[in-house]
Structures are given as structure tokens and as C-alpha cells.
Amino acid sequence: MTSLTVTNVHKRLGGxxxxxxxxxxxxxxxxxxxxxxxxxxxxxxxxxxxGLDHPDSGRILxxxxxxxxxxxxxxxxxxRRDLGLVFQSYALWPHKSVFxxxxxxxxxxxxxxxxxxxxxxxxxxxxxxxxxxxRYPHQLSGGQQQRVALARAIVYQPQxxxxxxxxxxxxxxxxxxxxxxxxxxxxxxxxxxxCVTHDQVEALAIADRVLLLDNGRVEQEGTPEEIYQxxxxxxxxxxxxxxxxxxxxxxxxxxxxxxxxxNGWELWGQLRAKRRPGEAATALIRLERMQLRDGPxxxxxxxxxxxxxxxxxxxxxxxxxxxxxxxVWCPAAPAQKPHWIGFPPESLWIF
Amino acid sequence: xxxxxxxxxxxxxxxxxxxxVSPLALVLYQSVLDAPFFQPSARPSLDAFRFVFADSDFHxxxxxxxxxxxxxxxxxxxxxxxxxxxxxxxxxxxxxxxEPLVLxxxxxxxxxxxxxxxxxxxxxxxxxxxxxxxxxxxPWNLYSLASVILVAGLTHIPHxxxxxxxxxxxxxxDLEEAASVSGATSGRIALTVSLPMVWPAILSSGVLxxxxxxxxxxxxxxxxxxxxxxxxxxxxxxxxxRLGVPSYxxxxxxxxxxxxxxxxxxxxxxxxxxxxxxxxxxxxxxxxARPLRLGAWRWVALAAVLSWLVATVVVPLAGxxxxxxxxxxxxxxxLSEVLTVEHFTDLFQYPNLVRGIGNTLGIAVLGGALxxxxxxxxxxxxxxxxxxxxxVVDYLVMVPRGMPGLVAGLAFFWLFLFFKPLGPLRxxxxxxxxxxxxxxxxxxxxxxxxxxxxxxxxxxxSAMTMGASGIQVMREITLPLIRTGLLGSWLLVxxxxxxxxxxxxxxxxxxxxVIGSLIVSLWATGAVDTxxxxxxxxxxxxxxxxFVALRLGVRLHD
Numbered sequence: 088m089t090s091l092t093v094t095n096v097h098k099r100l101g102g103x104x105x106x107x108x109x110x111x112x113x114x115x116x117x118x119x120x121x122x123x124x125x126x127x128x129x130x131x132x133x134x135x136x137x138g139l140d141h142p143d144s145g146r147i148l149x150x151x152x153x154x155x156x157x158x159x160x161x162x163x164x165x166x167r168r169d170l171g172l173v174f175q176s177y178a179l180w181p182h183k184s185v186f187x188x189x190x191x192x193x194x195x196x197x198x199x200x201x202x203x204x205x206x207x208x209x210x211x212x213x214x215x216x217x218x219x220x221x222r223y224p225h226q227l228s229g230g231q232q233q234r235v236a237l238a239r240a241i242v243y244q245p246q247x248x249x250x251x252x253x254x255x256x257x258x259x260x261x262x263x264x265x266x267x268x269x270x271x272x273x274x275x276x277x278x279x280x281x282c283v284t285h286d287q288v289e290a291l292a293i294a295d296r297v298l299l300l301d302n303g304r305v306e307q308e309g310t311p312e313e314i315y316q317x318x319x320x321x322x323x324x325x326x327x328x329x330x331x332x333x334x335x336x337x338x339x340x341x342x343x344x345x346x347x348x349x350n351g352w353e354l355w356g357q358l359r360a361k362r363r364p365g366e367a368a369t370a371l372i373r374l375e376r377m378q379l380r381d382g383p384x385x386x387x388x389x390x391x392x393x394x395x396x397x398x399x400x401x402x403x404x405x406x407x408x409x410x411x412x413x414x415v416w417c418p419a420a421p422a423q424k425p426h427w428i429g430f431p432p433e434s435l436w437i438f
Numbered sequence: 439x440x441x442x443x444x445x446x447x448x449x450x451x452x453x454x455x456x457x458x459v460s461p462l463a464l465v466l467y468q469s470v471l472d473a474p475f476f477q478p479s480a481r482p483s484l485d486a487f488r489f490v491f492a493d494s495d496f497h498x499x500x501x502x503x504x505x506x507x508x509x510x511x512x513x514x515x516x517x518x519x520x521x522x523x524x525x526x527x528x529x530x531x532x533x534x535x536x537e538p539l540v541l542x543x544x545x546x547x548x549x550x551x552x553x554x555x556x557x558x559x560x561x562x563x564x565x566x567x568x569x570x571x572x573x574x575x576x577p578w579n580l581y582s583l584a585s586v587i588l589v590a591g592l593t594h595i596p597h598x599x600x601x602x603x604x605x606x607x608x609x610x611x612d613l614e615e616a617a618s619v620s621g622a623t624s625g626r627i628a629l630t631v632s633l634p635m636v637w638p639a640i641l642s643s644g645v646l647x648x649x650x651x652x653x654x655x656x657x658x659x660x661x662x663x664x665x666x667x668x669x670x671x672x673x674x675x676x677x678x679x680r681l682g683v684p685s686y687x688x689x690x691x692x693x694x695x696x697x698x699x700x701x702x703x704x705x706x707x708x709x710x711x712x713x714x715x716x717x718x719x720x721x722x723x724x725x726x727a728r729p730l731r732l733g734a735w736r737w738v739a740l741a742a743v744l745s746w747l748v749a750t751v752v753v754p755l756a757g758x759x760x761x762x763x764x765x766x767x768x769x770x771x772x773l774s775e776v777l778t779v780e781h782f783t784d785l786f787q788y789p790n791l792v793r794g795i796g797n798t799l800g801i802a803v804l805g806g807a808l809x810x811x812x813x814x815x816x817x818x819x820x821x822x823x824x825x826x827x828x829x830v831v832d833y834l835v836m837v838p839r840g841m842p843g844l845v846a847g848l849a850f851f852w853l854f855l856f857f858k859p860l861g862p863l864r865x866x867x868x869x870x871x872x873x874x875x876x877x878x879x880x881x882x883x884x885x886x887x888x889x890x891x892x893x894x895x896x897x898x899x900s901a902m903t904m905g906a907s908g909i910q911v912m913r914e915i916t917l918p919l920i921r922t923g924l925l926g927s928w929l930l931v932x933x934x935x936x937x938x939x940x941x942x943x944x945x946x947x948x949x950x951x952v953i954g955s956l957i958v959s960l961w962a963t964g965a966v967d968t969x970x971x972x973x974x975x976x977x978x979x980x981x982x983x984x985f986v987a988l989r990l991g992v993r994l995h996d
Contacts, residue, residue: 137903165902166910172903178896182918191914192904243904 089150090115090279091136091247096145098131098303105131106142107303113247118273118280120294122287122314124326127300129283133249136281137172138165149246171240175252177232179224185211185235186220192243210242214272230261237269241276248273248280254289266292287327291315299323319359321438324371331377331413333370337362337437345437351409355386356435370437374403377415378429386435388413390426447819451827451834454816457876458837461849462697468690468852475686476856486687490695499673500695506587506658506669507651513591515644517746518598519636524739525599526606527632529729531740538984540743541600541994543593543750545980547937548656549957550973554754555580555589556660557761557970562768564760565753570769581664590657592750594650598643601711605639606632642710649703652696653842655940660961670696671844675943686852693845700840708836755977762970781971791968794951795975797867801952802935802979805871809935810928812875813882814920818912821890822898831883838879843940846877851944865949873941878934885930889923890916926992933983936976953979 091113098106106128113119121129134140135155136147144157153161154168179188186207193203211220214234224232233253240248253269254262270293273280284290290297291311299306299314299322307314307323318324325332335349345358347370354370362368380387390406390413397403404415406428415428468475472483490496521540524530543551559565559580566576579585609632617627655671662672674692678684732739761767764776785791820828838846850873854864863869875882893916901911917924939954946955953976960969987994 137899139899139902165899166905166907168903169905170903172900174896174900176894176896178894178900180897180901180915180919191901191906195905195910239900239904249903 089113089148090117091281092146092148093132093136094146094148096132096135096142096147098128098135098140098142100131104303106135106145109145109300109303109305111298111305111308113279113281115279116277117295118270118282118293120290120297121281121283121300122290122297122326123285123300123306125285126302128303129285129300130251132300133172133251133281133283136247137170137249138163138168169243169245170247170249171243171245172249173233173236173240173251173253175255177224177236177256179232179235179239181224183223184220185216185222185224185227188224188235189220189239189242192239196243206242210238214238229257230265233257233265237272241278244278246279248278250280250282252284252286253282255284255286262289269293299326301326318436321360321369321371324359324436324438329374329414329416331372331374333372333411333413333435335368335370337364337366337368339364344432347437349410352388352411354388354430354435355432356430356437357433359436360438362437368437370435372430372435374414374416376431376434377413377417378431379404379415379417380427380429383427384429386430386432388428388430390428392424392426444825447823447825448827450815450819451831454879455830455834457872458834458879461846461853461876462837462841464852465690465693465697465845465849468686469694471687473687474684475852483687486685486691490688490691495668496673496692499668499670502583502658502662502667503652503669505583506590506654507648509587510590510594510651511644511647513588514594514598514647515640517591518595518643519602519640521595521599521743521746522602522606524743526603527730528732528736528739530732530736530743536743538988538994539747539751541596542747542984544596544600544994545933545937545984546593546751546755547939547954547957547973547976547980548593548654549660549939549954549961550758550976551593551750551754552589552657552660553957553961553969553973554757556757557767558753558757563757564767565757567769581661581667583662583667586658586661586667589661589750590651590654592746593657594647595746595750597647597650598640601639601643601646602636605636609635638710638713642707642713645703645707645710649700649707649840652699652703653844655842655844655943656958659958671842671940674844674848689848693848696842696845697840700842701836704836704840758970758973758977761966762974765967781967782974785968785971788968790948790951791956791972793949794953794956794972797870797951798936798953798976798979801867801871801874802932802983805867805874806928806931806935808871809875809878809882809931810886810924813879813886813927814924817883817886817890818916821916822895835880835883838877841877843877843938844943847873847941847944850876854945865947867950870942870945870950870952873945874935874938877938877941878931881934882927882931885927886920886923889920889927892923893919925990926987929983929987929990929992930994933980933987936979936983 089112093112094110096106096109097104109128109132111119121132123129131140135142138154141162142155142157145155146153146158147155149168153159154163155161183191189207189210190203193206198206208220211217214237216231216234216238219227219231224235227235233256254265257265266289273293282290282293294311296309297311297314298308301322307319314323315327318327324330333347333349333354335347337345338348338353339346340358340363343358344355345362346353346355347368356370360368383389388408388411390408392404393407393412394405395402401416401418402420404417406413406415406426408428413428464475469486470482470484471480472485473480525533525537525540530536557563559578561580569576614627614631617631622630652670654669655675658667658669659672659675662669668676670692674689674696677689677692762781763778764773765778765780766776816831820831850869854860854869863872897919898911898915901915906914937954939958942950942952942955943958946959953972957969957972957976960972
């Protein structure tokens with residue numbers, strides 16, 4: 088059963104197309120991440136679903152209920168959409184206590200006082216904030232504020248939870264914890280959620296499905312594994328992970344494989360776009376797929392070590408091979424010279 | 439956005455537009471008639487313009503006004519900028535104490551100040567007499583254009599200070615630090631980094647002072663009159679008496695001339711202010727710059743600031759207070775023999791004076807609250823409203839700024855007199871309140887919108903997504919969050935309404951007396967004792983308001 092259907096949503100703002108036909112759907116209990124660089128339109132999609140921004144055309148359905156339809160002129164105001172939204176800045180009302188912040192949506196729904204108290208306290212307990220109900224937002228830490236914002240958005244059991252960069256205001260350590268905690272909470276409450284983020288790790292961790300947005304349209308859609316392991320475009324491949332990028336020319340093709348050549352090097356890789364011999368192309372490989380070898384071999388280049396950075400769980404090397412500069416991640420200390428860098432052909436994607 | 443809510447908003451904007459534009463339109467209309475607009479015989483004509491433009495008094499008044507405006511700008515802008523620099527960027531001693539004090543001249547009524555100068559440094563002022571005792575003769579003449587320019591310039595320093603200091607404060611200290619790290623000396627930083635960024639604010643305050651000069655009424659009325667010195671506003675004020683008959687069309691023409699000069703200046707100032715905020719919006723952390731060390735010069739600077747305060751606040755106010763408690767004053771009078779409180783007890787013999795004090799309090803306290811409610815309603819109506827109507831409010835704000843209080847008062851007087859539905863308001867305090875509220879519309883709107891700007895949009899949006907209607911969001915989120923801002927606005931509007939005098943001048947009549955307009959009309963009759971007593975009461979009210987505002991921590995500027 089679908090929980091949210093967004094169909095062909097367009098929006099122009101000040102002469103530029105912010106959204107150019109975004110479509111996606113969300114099944115009940117599913118978490119979708121809208122991932123993209125800044126300016127890709129992801130927040131606009133979220134605000135359009137919430138009713139805070141109005142698209143120029145398209146359709147947004149919540150279950151079977153139209154929230155927005157440019158065809159029939161339906162435009163349900165934000166306050167009647169019955170959604171939960173957690174803002175990037177949390178937007179906790181500074182003049183209300185934690186209890187009153189969380190109770191506010193219930194008061195709007197005329198929940199009787201006794202029932203209201205019960206529900207607020209239950210939600211606060213679920214979210215790990217028992218005993219904090221009389222505090223004011225400025226007396227809470229960033230992580231606690233984030234939890235209150237979430238409690239406030241789920242206390243009235245909306246059909247759909249919208250999260251705008253929910254973890255970006257937390258510091259790195261806290262963010263890692265919150266990621267796991269948020270995923271666990273969403274699963275436990277069995278709610279559907281749309282989460283906007285520019286952080287790929289956050290998207291991969293939280294979502295069942297990732298929508299990669301670029302320039303106002305969906306570039307690729309799929310499970311986190313699909314998005315990371317089989318990107319369909321150069322943008323999708325490059326946006327995820329840390330990569331080496333090798334510009335060159337196709338010199339030979341064999342089925343799904345192709346040979347890319349540059350100034351003093353040639354490498355075999357997997358052809359991921361329609362390219363003929365003689366055409367310019369770009370190869371991409373994730374840093375963790377790179378290999379350091381003991382001697383020359385297939386799909387291997389000799390490299391000169393230019394820099395080595397120790398990062399704790401791994402080393403990050405920078406090599407020069409001809410006119411290429413490539414990075415390699417490797418768990419061990421720098422090996423002896425000469426360095427041989429392997430590019431496994433199945434991991435070298437040519438676009 | 440619900441349709442009903444848009445309806446309420448549009449209605450509010452239209453009501454504001456009617457209140458603001460109708461007096462303006464009436465003045466414009468009257469200026470091109472050959473007789474009062476309510477007479478059936480009135481015909482369109484440019485005779486009034488011809489008459490005024492041919493009048494040699496008008497020429498002199500115009501010339502004096504330009505000189506006055508230019509002169510006071512030349513005094514106030516450099517000194518106000520210097521004051522701002524001293525207060526914000528240096529280790530001037532006692533800055534904390536000085537900060538509220540330097541703004542006091544803004545809240546003192548110009549007629550009271552002018553009267554104070556007459557009593558203090560006029561031909562028989564107490565300072566003049568003291569000076570003559572010591573040095574033989576006093577080398578100054580208070581009743582000259584030069585004196586008016588000097589007094590006007592000195593009392594307008596705070597206006598420049600406000601703009602320059604808020605810009606200086608908002609400039610990030612790291613911008614200057616970056617210049618100093620790149621190798622610039624402090625002098626070079628001031629010239630190449632700080633000044634260019636503050637320049638638009640200084641320029642815009644210069645334009646502001648220039649058009650305030652065109653509207654100035656109280657100072658030239660009191661100080662210029664004895665020598666027959668006229669400026670545009672006093673020329674307008676004297677027109678009625680001069681011709682013997684109320685010459686509506688001539689008054690309208692002068693009002694139109696003043697506004698024709700003021701409006702472009704208001705617009706220009708707004709543009710410049712926009713340019714000034716361009717730099718403000720790129721601020722980094724701010725407030726980090728180390729204050730410039732002045733060394734021994736800090737005491738010189740402090741002495742300069744204090745002597746300015748003595749000259750613009752202490753001397754005139756001391757004059758007012760002294761004059762209020764003596765039965766007569768002049769050369770050879772001994773203070774101990776003339777001390778009296780009779781002027782105050784005498785006030786209560788005159789019902790119109792008692793009413794005036796009561797009306798002033800009522801308009802300032804109750805009227806101030808109502809005015810703030812009205813400004814807040816308009817500001818909230820256009821708050822986060824994506825509509826052309828919000829732009830309309832933006833432009834509406836400019837209109838009262840270009841309309842001097844004297845002109846607005848005149849226009850409202852005509853409106854109440856001859857527009858039948860408003861007739862019942864005529865002769866009641868409500869008429870004065872309406873005029874005050876319209877004249878200070880821009881000021882009030884700025885107070886409210888600066889409070890509204892503090893609220894992040896997501897605080898309101900989050901309530902909306904949870905199901906709160908527009909009214910509920912306003913009642914439970916927006917209003918509680920601007921509550922302290924509204925209280926502060928009330929106090930500031932109180933101060934401004936107590937101080938106001940020119941708007942009430944034409945509306946003055948039995949029942950509509952306020953202290954400010956009473957002082958103006960009593961001054962013309964020479965009732966100095968009463969003027970002194972009323973001035974003291976006026977200053978006391980302002981002082982009380984300032985005291986409460988400072989105790990509550992209200993910022994006197996935004």
C-alpha cells in the first residue's frame with residue numbers, strides 16, 4: 088500500500104527550475120532518503136509535500152487523499168495535511184517547556200487533558216527524555232533538542248514523518264549514535280518517513296530506499312546497496328563514496344568491457360554507458376577497491392608515492408602514475424618501492 | 439493560505455492605506471484649487487502656486503531652509519559618525535553609562551529644547567547673564583540662523599549615531615582582523631575596510647538629517663521668530679495670520695512643496711540604507727574586534743562627549759527647570775527672592791491646561807498601546823505574506839515619513855472638518871491620536887518588524903505542519919515570541935507621543951489639547967511662565983518613560 092505518491096512535480100523560482108518533474112512513491116512503513124548536493128531541490132520537495140511551498144504543477148497524494156493537484160486545483164494547506172515534520176534547526180518554541188512543545192499538536196487536536204499528559208509522557212519515555220518535561224529548549228543539549236523535535240512530530244501519530252537534515256546539527260560522534268537510534272525508532276513505530284539529507288552515510292544508514300536528486304530531477308532511485316554499488320550515471324557514481332576519476336579515451340571494446348587510454352596508461356573497465364572506440368569517457372573507481380600489488384600485473388600501473396596520510400583505521404596514499412593522480416586506501420603502512428597500483432576491472436566503471 | 443485570512447489581511451492593508459493616503463490626497467487636491475475645497479465655488483487653478491512662488495518671503499524661507507538643512511547635516515553627520523566610532527570601536531571610558539544618555543536628545547521635544555535655550559543662552563538667559571558678569575559682554579546671538587543651525591546640528595547627532603553605530607556593530611571584527619593579518623596598519627584598515635562598509639549608512643543618515651531639516655518646526659519657530667527668520671514650516675504656520683483669512687490653497691501649496699522635497703529624499707535614504715545592509719548581511723561572528731586604544735586621548739574624547747551632552751541636554755533643561763520655579767527673570771534678579779511654585783499651581787486654574795496634561799498622558803499611555811496594537815496588526819498582516827499587498831505596505835510606510843507632523847496635522851484637521859463620516863471625531867482626543875498614529879507609522883512598523891525578524895520562519899512553519907491554523911500560529915507562537923518586543927515598542931511610542939508637538943498644532947481646540955501643541959500656542963502669546971511649567975511636566979513624563987524603559991532593559995534603538 089502506498090503512503091505517499093509524488094508525480095511529476097515542477098517548480099520555478101526566480102527564473103530557475105528548482106524542480107523539473109520529480110516523481111516517487113513511498114510504501115507504508117518505508118523510509119526514503121532524498122539525497123543530493125545543495126541546490127538539487129531536495130528540500131523543496133520536502134516543503135512541497137509538507138505544504139510550505141507550492142509547486143507549479145504535478146500531484147501529491149497521501150494514501151488516496153490528494154494534497155496537491157495542479158490538474159484539479161487542489162491545494163490542502165499545511166495545517167490540514169496531518170504530517171509530522173522535523174526541521175533542521177528543530178524549531179522548538181523557546182517560550183514553551185518540553186512538555187508544552189510536545190503537547191501542542193495534541194492540544195490542537197483537542198485531546199482531553201488526562202489522555203494528553205499520558206501520551207506526551209509516553210512519547211518522551213520512548214524517546215529517552217523522561218524527567219525532562221519541565222525544562223525549556225535552551226536548557227537542553229543539541230541531541231536532546233533533536234529528540235524533543237522528533238517527539239513533537241510523532242506524538243500525534245501522523246501518517247508520514249518528514250525529516251529535514253535531521254542529524255546535521257549534531258556533532259560527529261553524536262551523529263553516529265543518532266543515526267542508529269533514529270533508524271531503530273522508525274522501525275519500532277512502523278511509520279513511513281521521508282528524510283532529506285546531503286550526507287550519503289546518513290542516507291544509506293537510515294533509508295530503505297534512496298532517491299538521488301540532481302538539478303531538480305531524480306537521477307537514480309534504489310536501495311542503498313544499488314545506489315552505492317551500481318550507479319547508473321557518472322553523477323551518481325561520483326556523488327557516493329570517495330573515488331578516483333580518470334578521464335581518457337575509449338580505445339577498444341569487448342562486450343561489456345572497454346579499454347580506456349590516457350597519456351601513457353591504459354586500463355580495462357566495465358562499460359556503464361554507451362561509448363564507442365574513439366570517444367572520450369571517464370572512468371571511476373572507489374578508493375576502497377584500489378589495490379596495492381607487489382609487482383606488475385593485469386590492469387596495473389606503476390606509481391610514484393607523493394603523499395601518505397595516516398587516518399587511524401587506514402592509510403590514504405596519493406600516487407602519481409603518468410599524468411594521473413590516484414588515491415589508494417590501504418590498511419597497512421606504505422609498501423616498498425616501486426609501487427604497483429591495481430585497478431580491478433569489475434570495479435572500474437567507465438561512463 | 440485561507441481565503442478568509444487573506445480577506446482580513448487585505449482589509450487591514452486597505453484601512454492603513456486609507457488612513458495614510460487620504461490626508462495626502464486632500465492636500466494635493468487643495469493645492470490645485472483656487473478656494474477652500476469645501477466651497478462649491480472652488481475651481482481647479484494653479485494660482486496658489488503662482489502666488490507662493492512669487493512671494494519674496496517664500497524665497498527667503500526656502501533659502502533659509504536649505505541653509506539650515508545643509509548646515510545641520512554638515513554638523514551632525516561627522517560628529518555623529520565620530521561619536522559612533524568612539525562608542526563602538528574604542529576604549530572610551532564609561533561607554534556603558536553613556537550609551538542610553540547619548541540618545542536622550544531624540545526623546546526631548548524640540549520646542550522644549552528651544553525654549554530652554556532661550557532661557558539659558560538667550561539675551562537675558564541665565565548663562566548669558568553669568569557670562570556678562572564675568573566677561574562684560576556675550577559674543578553670541580541666539581536668535582540667528584547660525585544659532586538655529588548649530589542647535590539643530592548638535593541635537594541631531596544621535597540620529598546619525600544610531601545608524602552609524604548599528605552598522606559598525608554589525609560589521610564583523612574578523613574583516614578588520616583579516617586586513618590586519620594581511621599587513622594593513624590600523625589607519626589603512628579604517629580607510630580601506632571599515633569606512634567603505636560604513637559609508638552607505640553614514641550617507642543615508644546624512645540624507646535623513648537633510649530632510650529632517652526641511653521638516654523642522656519647533657526650533658526655528660522659537661529661535662527664529664524674534665528676528666523674523668522664516669523657514670518653510672514656520673512660513674506655512676504664519677501664512678494664516680499674515681493674510682488675515684485662512685488661505686487653504688496657499689497652505690496646501692507650501693505643504694506640497696515640503697513633501698515634494700522630502701519624498702525623493704526619503705526614497706533615496708531607503709535605497710542607501712538597503713546598500714548599507716548589503717554589508718551587514720555578510721557578517722561573520724561579529725563583535726570580536728578589540729577596541730582601539732586611545733591612551734590619554736580617551737579622556738579628551740570623554741570630555742568632548744560630555745560637553746556635547748551638557749550643551750544639548752543639561753543647559754537647556756536646566757534653563758527650563760530654573761525658569762519654571764522663578765516668578766521672573768532678568769538682569770539683576772536674585773534667585774532667592776523669586777523662587778516660586780506658583781506656575782505649577784496656576785496650571786490648575788485653567789481647565790484647558792489640565793485637560794492638555796490629561797490628554798497627553800491618555801494619548802501616550804492608552805493611545806500608545808492602541809497604536810502599537812494597530813502597527814502590530816498591519817505588521818502581522820503582511821508578515822510572511824507572499825503577495826503584492828505586502829509590497830503595498832512596504833511603500834505605504836514611506837508616505838508618513840515624507841509628511842511632516844505639521845502638514846499631517848493640517849491635513850487631518852481638514853479631513854475631520856469636512857469629511858462628514860469623520861465629523862464625530864472632530865474635537866475629540868481621538869482625532870489627535872489618529873494623526874499621531876499615522877505620522878509615526880513608519881517608526882512603529884520598524885519597531886514591530888524588527889521584533890518579528892527575530893523569529894525564525896521554521897518556528898511558525900512547524901506549528902502549521904502540526905495542524906495549527908494561521909490564527910492559532912499567530913496567537914500561540916508569533917505573539918508570545920514578540921511579547922517583549924511589543925512592550926518595548928509601547929514604551930518607545932509612549933516617549934514619542936509625549937514628545938510630539940507639531941502634529942497637534944492645527945488640531946488644537948477645546949478638548950484636543952496636548953502639552954506639545956499648548957506650548958506652541960502659548961509661546962505665541964508670550965505666556966512664558968505657563969510654557970515653563972508645561973515644559974517641566976513634559977520633560978518629567980519623558981524622564982519617567984526613559985527610566986521605566988531602561989529599567990526593563992528596552993533597547994532605545996533596533
